[in-house]
Amino acid sequence: MTMTIYGATLSPFVRKTVVFATEKGLDFEVVPVGGGLAPPPEFLQSSPFRKIPGLKHGEFTISDSTAIVTYMDALQPEPNLIPTEAQARARTIWFEEFGDTLVAACGGKIVFNRLVSPRFLGKPGDLAAADEAQRTEFPKLMDYLETVIPASGYLVDDRFTLADIAVASPLATLAHADCFVDAGAHPKTAAYLEKILARPSFAGPLAQEKAFLKATEPA
Incomplete structure (x- = not known):
């Protein structure tokens, strides 16, 4: 069904x-x-x-x-994307909450003001607030990620899980609003994000989103 x-x-x-x-x-x-x-x-x-x-x-x-x-x-238990082992499961849920923090701290200010309000609501956004959030709030969140990404390139269990989906997704949306991970300041995070977003499950929707944004770009 x-x-x-x-x-x-x-x-x-x-x-x-x-x-x-x-x-x-x-x-x-x-x-x-x-x-x-x-x-x-x-x-x-x-x-x-x-x-x-x-x-x-x-x-x-x-x-x-x-x-x-x-x-x-x-x-659909397999493939297992939410670990069942207690500590791995807790870390996965933590990173999902971290993804929500990205949205709350930066998405509302950066994405709304640069993309949603002018493009879809027909109202100018507060660009100063967006710039300030990108300058002061976004780097602190990336500082944290830079310290916790394991050598495997996956956040939990050294494999792809919900944790990676939940963290990469808001970063992809922020990129649509010209807020990118600085590879110079956060090289591990930039490499991590590139790897996760290259997965077909992400790449397909992202290509459609970019095409839609280009087609609806104001003249």
Whole structure:
């Protein structure tokens, strides 16, 4: 039975669920929601507060990316993307929360002001606030990543897990808003991100996002 994921992968949370589902080999489709589109009634059933992503699978509906990937992982245990060993599982959830911190600390200021507000809401963003967040807040978060990325190039268990998806996804969205990891200041983090985003599960959505942004670029 095909799953329906509601949202747009420009959202780091929607992209997280799409990458997770792809890595799991699940059968799914993405129904666009956001960007001024009128949401279908089925989306409102899955997400009563209109937050993306939403999920519909048969009669089952749920929202929130963490809830969705938890459901997917239980439904399709292999490949195992949320470790079951206690410490590895805890670290994975920690890095998922770190990804949320990236969104909260930088995404709202940088992505909203540089991309969402001017491109999709037709309102000028606060570019000074975006610049300040990139100058002062973003580097501190990258400083932390630079100290914890293992030699294997994966955050947990020396293999690809939800931790990598959850951290790389908001960094990919920030890059759409011209906020990049500085390879000079954070070489391990830059190499790590390049490796994770090169995976087909990420590369496909990112190519579509870049094409969409180019096609909708203001004249």
